[in-house]
Amino acid sequence: AQSVTQPDIHITVSEGASLELRCNYSYGATPYLFWYVQSPGQGLQLLLKYFSGDTLVQGIKGFEAEFKRSQSSFNLRKPSVHWSDAAEYFCAVGGAAGNKLTFGGGTRVLVKP
């Protein structure tokens, strides 16, 4: 069965500091990996996705993520956090078309001024 673990429930970071959110997945084949962001009262917005090719993927809002097959990880990073990045972030894994997308429990990011 596929699963996603986000070990950090909450992360507090100062504005301007770097941010890294951890994601570990379990999937029996080549995974399709996603990061979504959810602001309060809003739906989820896609930040970036990985299917194949370069293991470092760039997304919107200055985010990037690195796929490491040997570690079953897909960590999200941002070099310099803005106050508007305060939100909840979800990692998700899926497979071929029609296969179920499974989300992790999320990491809530708080940004200190």
Place this chain on the structure above:
Amino acid sequence: EAGVAQSPRYKIIEKRQSVAFWCNPISGHATLYWYQQILGQGPKLLIQFQNNGVVDDSQLPKDRFSAERLKGVDSTLKIQPAKLEDSAVYLCASSSKGQGGGSPLHFGNGTRLTVT
């Protein structure tokens, strides 16, 4: 393009009552999903439609939940009777292809259900 539309935004009901949520996906998106997001958790898939057919409803509590997408466009999710543990945000999403396979999901803003 217009996003995924959901209504209502909020609903408060008493246990054992019934409730219905409506979703209109992005125009042309064949695949529609209903997710349940309990506070503090990630979204959990309830049901996936491809056009007007059900692809996956393995996690839908069929004794109380039902969903339909009769014309392959908008969809309704119903709960009858509601339980306290059904309190959650119900998210609708759509994609142009099956999820995970290269076509990202576009989410609506959700309906927050409170069962008292």
